[in-house]
Amino acid sequence: MDYTSIFTLMRAEVTLTAILVFVFLYDLMAGERARRRFSAVVCCLMVVQVVVNLVPAAGGELFGGMFCHTPMDGIVKSMLSVGALIVFLQSDTWLRREDTRHKQGEFYILTLSTLLGMYFMIGAGNFLLFFIGLELASVPMACLVAFDKYKRYSAEAGAKYILCALFSSGLMLYGISFLYGTTGTLYFGDMAARIDGSPLLVMALVFFLSGLGFKISLVPFHLWTADAYQGAPTNVTAYLSVVSKGAAAFVLLTVLVKVFAPMTEQWQTLLWIVTVSSITVANLFAIRQKDLKRFMAFSSISQAGYIMLAVIGGSAIGMTSLVFYVLVYMAANLAVFGVLSAVEQHSGGRVSLEDYNGFSRTNPRLALLMTLALFSLAGIPPFAGFFSKFFVFAAAFSGGFHLLVFIALVNTVVSLYYYLLIVKAMYIMPGDAPIAAFRSDRYTRVSLALCMAGVLLLGIVSAVYDGINAFAFGL
Template sequence: MVFILLFMKLGKDRSNESYMNVINVLLLLNLILGFVCNREGILFNEMFRTNKLIVLEKNILNLAMLIISLQSWSWLKTHKHVPEFYILLLSSLLGMFFMISSGNLLMFYLGLEMSTIPVAAAVNFDLAKRRSSEGAMKLIFSSAFSSACLLFGISMLYGTTGTLVFTELPQHISNNPLQLFAFILIIAGFAFKISVAPFHLWTADVYEGAPVSVTSFLSVISKGAVLFVFVSVLYTVFSPLAKVWYNMIFILSLLTIAIGNLFAIRQENFKRFLAFSSIAQVGFILVGVSGGTDISTTSVIYFVLIYVFSNLAAFGVVSVVTSATGKENISDYKGLYKTNPALSWVLAIAMFSLAGVPPTAGFFGKFFLLIAGAGKGNYILISIAALNIIISLYYYLRVVKAIFMDANSTPLPSVRIPLMSKLAFAVCIAGVISIGVASPVYDYIYSLIVLN
């Protein structure tokens, strides 16, 4: 797709709509072929590997990319650099695919860098806005620091084991102090990428400064890809250090949930609000990761799929409203139901799912994460996480209250929803409502993990 866009750009001038129509068709075709045309195997001495589970993880990201592309219609139709926008995001997505398929820490690192550099440029895509440039610089600096930690940890791990292959590393890993230090550095590198507290400080500023579509990409696709690899590396490469990383995950999960919840309560800007919401969601994912079983892996992938629909529904509403009115604060959404009932219901359902209110899919996603975390028998962790779900209800329902109950003398005007955005909303709402009660989805993911 990147080469097709390059050839189209080098050819005759085309309208923004023609670029977007072509890329949306290609993204849909890529998603369909991802389910029917795939092979399992290992290449280049386990540098690259693929199986049905990896294909599923990539297809979740493909689906998210298609939804983001549809939601970007109202913003991109007047932008000067539509091909460049897609080239950056698709290049980043390609890096994530290499990262997910990596069977070697060096290959993983190369994929990670390939996915980070283009998205840093995309954060600065609103060239006329100072916040966008500031967000891009903060992302570059934080990514450089986290990459340095990660690479330093990988180099020390190689120095003590003599290999970087995932399947060979567990045989050489022990409680050696140098290996433990390398492990801490690698975990810190991952924590930066998925915004685990206290490595989350870049998140809110970058989310606020980036265009809404890029923020959606960072929140869902970038975070989902790193989480997939994080679980794989933790359960395979560092399986001999299970007792060590369990204690670390225990502390990090509680700290991340608490900080995400407390700071989300204070936010007025919608993108910063969703940034701290995503930090809290990562904390709940870590609770599931702490279980260390096949059920844990299943619950993480299942929750990421639900998170794609829930978060993109919320960001889709913000994208449409921001493109039409330029408003980004939660207070601007007061009385939204009077003028935009369709957008109000989409946003309300997204908030209910993110909060974990039944019968939305978010409830089942968090339920399975807590069940997976309970596998270790640490009911203190589960109890604190469950109490934080109650706390999160406050700030999610605050948005719903503003939409439906708060009076506003000057509510937002009626906003026209483009057809492409309507399609994206339909997919998101269908996913939020149906996936939670569709047990075959969870069973299918579990069957792939058991076979793998």
């Protein structure tokens, strides 16, 4: 076997595995003094990993076609690594607390394991490797959700997440068994020619969508989301909301196009219903939320619906707009969660909407950052979120889904209303006991600076979108 090809095509997986092994050994052998630099060591390693994988490698296959690599895969993996790096930066203060200081290694190992699972999902050319990657991404994630296991909400959230994950994985595996029984193969490239749209294959499609719908938090597979987001540590919630969702959405489009191409009409109909349901239901429930982590959960469900606008067309422009949307969403959402995490660590866990009354008077810079990020999530120009929404609308419109785009546009107005509720609380509502002024740690400041750069620049620097579009596969 050509080991050079393995390192070239699996560069992201090999480097991440090396980091995972190093972090495990560091956690095992480091003394008390060395453990104080744990965050710095891990963040530096992630920076190196991102730089090494920044230039996409040429496409190719390994292990008889079980693993496939395309330049777009490399871009998505690098994006996920950047998201994980930002989460690590934002987690430093939390991990230095007395109750979590001894669990830093566990947090990094679990998080890197989920990231490696997502890499395998993205690079899979066979449903067996895809399912292994899915489980590698899901099981450690349940441990992360229940990381604060002695807190009631965290333990409950972990239980709900793992039960829903197991049920959705069972459904997906059942659907994959239908695919194998009907086509006689598990390879993506061989399945499309053998799919004829029979009722058994329609059921396989429904089960597959159900399994990934759980990972993306699409309605009606979203019921775990609010409880898991509320109960998980805030930094874990941030990771779950962007990195996990982005990987699953990319994989969904890839599999639908590669495997279910002969059944395009069927899966487009299913996605139409799921998209409208996700955006509408999430927006209506978000208005009612008083806990900001639950609020961001329903915001995440709504954003997942917008991501599906890029998926439903199954086109090259849809692939480009999906990756660009996830990149912009990552920057804005992690900015919001970065502020929430900083406030939570310095104010004794205040996460309700009322707690942010008068926040701009005591912490004007963080309030401004939060406002800009919320404006981007709402799609207000000139922030990057406006451009990302425009591109997913254009992708769906070019596919002929005019009514769907109109419904999504109407829902955008609703989302603007509930995002502005937070801005109103920070700048207009009087606060009897506002959150005291504080200075966040340097890691958090670096992460927020990166996020703000994304929110402000990704939309107006056209080279980013053009660069992604250059690697969109022809559909």
